[in-house]
Amino acid sequence: MRSAFDFTPFRRSAVGFDRLFDMLESSAASGAGENYPPFDLIRTSEHEYRIEIAVAGFRREEIDITSHQNVLIIRGRKADEGGADYIHRGIATRSFERRFALADHVQVTGADLADGMLALTLKREIPEAMKPRRIEIGGTAQPRHDRIEAEVNSETRQSETA
Incomplete structure (x- = not known):
């Protein structure tokens, strides 16, 4: 599409x-x-983030969090509460699925549920091999101007001996 x-x-x-x-x-x-459940995406530092999702009415065992191949999936499945005779049901209890695309090297480091808010902490951990590194210039190669001077001296000596 x-x-x-x-x-x-x-x-x-x-x-x-x-x-x-x-x-x-x-x-x-x-x-x-699709805007259910509502969420906040917060940058807490240069390499750390937090996602807060409003999941009022869901218990820990009704929420599933999966991170797989740069995708974070949060699912909520509400257990059937048989026997209740609601006159009005204003609190959403429908199942949901939220997907977040994660950049390379972003890992979920924790999840916490308190007061109807699910908070996930994420951190970007760049491997040492991928971090920029300074490359020192070595002194093993003869500088260009020294090579040219050496070649001129060599040609001068050859013409003097001839």
Whole structure:
């Protein structure tokens, strides 16, 4: 399905970002109209985040949290409360599923449920091999100007001996 924004010009000039554009297009198509349960996305530091989801009425055993291949999935399945005769039911108890796309190296480090709010903490942990590192310039190669001077001296000596 096409989104309202056309990523074709960006796809032509960006190599290796296909997954990003696919994710943006699919989230634009699937996110239309679904807003239950409400949530907040908070950046707590440069590499740490928190997602808070309002799950009033759900117990710990009715919520399932799964992180798999850069996707965080939170599902809520309300157990059937047979026997209650509601005159009005204003508190939403429908099942839900929320998906969050996670960037590379973002891991869920914890989850807590208190006062009807599910709080998930996330942290970006970049592997040491992927962090920028300074590369020192070694002194084993002869500098260019020294090579040219050595070649001129060599040619001068050869012409003097001839």
